Amino acid sequence: MDAQVETATRELSYAQAIQEAMAIAMERDERVFLMGEDIGVYGGAFQVTGDLVERFGPERVMDTPISELGGAGVAVGAAVTGMRPIFEFQFSDFATLAMEQIVNQAAKMRYMLGGAVSVPVVMRFPAGSGTGAAAQHSQSLEAWLGHVPGLKVIQPSTPHDVKGMLLAAIEDPDPVMIYEHKLLYKMKGEVPEGYYTVPIGKAAVRREGADLTIVATSIMVHKSLDAAKQLAEEGIDVEVIDLRSIRPMDRQTIIDSVCKTSRLMCVYEGVKTLGVGAEISAMIAESEAFDYLDAPVVRLGGAETPIPYNPELEKATVPQVDGIVKAARDLVTGAR
Amino acid sequence: MSATAKKSASKTDGANQPFIYRQFDQEKLRDALRKMYLIRQFEEGAEESYMRGLIHGTMHLSIGQEASAVGICLGLSDEDQITSTHRGHGHCIAKGADVSRMFAEFFGKTTGYCRGRGGSMHIADVSTGNLGANGIVGGGLPIAVGAALTAKKMKTGNVVVCFFGDGANNEGAFHEALNMAAIWKLPVVFVCENNGYGMSTSVARATAVPNIADRAAAYAMPGVIVNGNVVSDVAEAMHEATERARNGEGPTLIECKTYRYRGHSKSDRNRYRTKEEIEEWMTERDPIEAFEAELVEFGVIDAAGIEAIREGVRKEIEAGIEFAKESPMPEVANLEKYVYTEQA
Ligand SMILES: Cc1ncc(C[n+]2csc(CCOP(=O)(O)OP(=O)(O)O)c2C)c(N)n1
Ligand SMILES: [Mg+2]
Secondary structure (H helix, E strand, C coil): CCCCCCCCEEEEEHHHHHHHHHHHHHHHCCCEEEEECCCCCCCCCCCCCCCHHHHHCCCCEEECCCCHHHHHHHHHHHHHCCCEEEEECCCHHHHHHHHHHHHHHHCCHHHHCCCCCCCCCEEEEEECCCCCCCCCCCCCCHHHHHCCCCCEEECCCCHHHHHHHHHHHHHCCCCEEEEEEHHHCCCEEEEECCCCCCCCCCCEEEECCCCEEEEECCHHHHHHHHHHHHHHHCCCCEEEEECCEEECCCHHHHHHHHHHHCCEEEEEEEECCCCHHHHHHHHHHHCHHHHHCCCCCEEEEECCCCCCCCHHHHHHHCCCHHHHHHHHHHHHHCCC | CEECCCCCCCCCCHHHCCHHHHHCCHHHHHHHHHHHHHHHHHHHHHHHHHHCCCCCCCCCCCCCCHHHHHHHHCCCCCCCEEECCCCCHHHHHHCCCCHHHHHHHHCCCCCCCCCCCCCHHHCCCHHHCECCCCCCCCCHHHHHHHHHHHHHHCCCCCCEEEEEEHHHHHCHHHHHHHHHHHHCCCCEEEEEEECCEECCEEHHHHCCCCCHHHHHHHHCCCEEEEECCCHHHHHHHHHHHHHHHHCCCCCEEEEEECCCCCCCCCCCCCCCCCHHHHHHHHHHCCHHHHHHHHHHHCCCCCHHHHHHHHHHHHHHHHHHHHHHHHCCCCCHHHCCCCCCCCCC
16 A cells, blocks of 8 residues: 555545545645636536535635636646645536646746746546547547646546545645546545545556556556456456556556566557557657567557547447457457 | 617507517518427427437536527528537527437437537537537637638628627637627627526626626627517517628627526536526516517417417427437447548
């Protein structure tokens, strides 16, 4: 366990774990406050803030107008001057309206000012497909932000991690962007009570194996674990790494694993081309693990298309368990 | 400066009838009523299909806002264009779309207007001048200005209507779009459907001025407030704005005060407004009831005529849902079709 102080655990959903982290942070530190659209009485589009407005009042659980650029920028300004805002995008897609403040301001302010300030802002991005919400409400654009030095970009995959990583993000002096897959919100898992942190920038080995390394992000961790279970029945022993953080990226954990298994597959929901998998593959090609590879690296990512509305098409757009099983089998048996 | 709400002229005064009775023939007025029913029953049909699991995803219903969609589109041709919003089913129907192909889209079928790729939030019928609903609040505002720029450059004489909600007026895109439309005197009409709330956030909590139309002053265009539940008032303001646009005098901002009966989308507990408020709008200010009563009063239609319209619409909706059910699903092999234009 990489958490620092842990007590008893109980089962919480991913959304509840986020809410608990925010409540703990607000209780510990009066500088922490929440901003976002409909996060007050409505409770947030995915009920993540829930009833927090009743506990902390509208001054600390602030509904903003529908103004993503301005709202994100106000959070940046408050962060630079001493507050600890947590800004919720209603859907990660709407962060495209706020790119200016995220990319040009939040990410670079400390650098441009020669280290005179820091920007301790946290932004939350409900992301991903699978809800039938079509092209403008289903994207996985984390790699965009992963490309920007100055930002930290994380994708916790479990209730335990999202609570601990969000608390770490709030403590972090630099801007941290949290990508939360919408289909994870209802997922349950054991979550420690009270305060603990999970470090940003460390991957987790979710399953050990000898034949193949799968590096997966967010919901793809669970799909990869399901696939690994099926593959085990065929005698294929898969190691599954939960990347957890795409910037900074835990290169060593991946390199070590590939040196052991000699095969690498990357599984992520964002569009395959120029995505997280491209970075992992290139990083391995540059590393000592390259000499250990027994087969070409395989990337399973999103199709080269916007997310369609039709449910069958939507499913076909992103990696599914069957596809992971087949690709892994082909890779290990040399069928490709 | 925003004009004050216009009052309907006295209903008994034949010489001074409300605008639409002077402007349009009776057939057109009966069709306006039919369209309002078509919107209402379409929304109810979509809602029911959703409850029964025939439609997935989410949707934003425009029940209660029919007068604004129909009143705005009444005098437009297929060549005039609109940009619509996430709450766009009514706009699409008012502009002339076929409800069968709309249902087919919601059912994710190839016969749908977007071939099953778009769904409710991206519903569009380009052939009748609808450039599309939008999943991004405020996303259509600059696009409408661009369409109006085309109309001006190509001297088509067309106008463009940009529908948006009260919530959208706090996006940067709104302010940038209005400014450009004004400096270039473009033939665009900005129609704000102010239903009191952007999701859970009331206009009073989100917007610094009391009326969205007040914003027009900052962009040197007329800002007109109308009762968005009165077809004639909406149509009259639209007529003036259209004349202005076609004469090269530039844009107008019309604010239709209206109300949505249903929750924001499929996951709304209505905690930000009272039951009484909803009831009051539904029982006292229903746009269809009001229009129907007016049409009867002016002798445009009688009870039997109304019944015939309702029955006709009911059959059209039923047939539309049947068509959607029976239409084929898209093939997964075509997943990457339509991303780029196919070239020979
Ligand atoms: C850029 C952006 N921000 C937020 C949303 C989420 N959202 C969808 S509709 C809506 C409320 C819009 O309110 P309004 O413009 O008044 O339209 P109404 O829903 O009342 O018709 C919100 C916040 C979005 N779709 N796009
Ligand atoms: Mg509104």
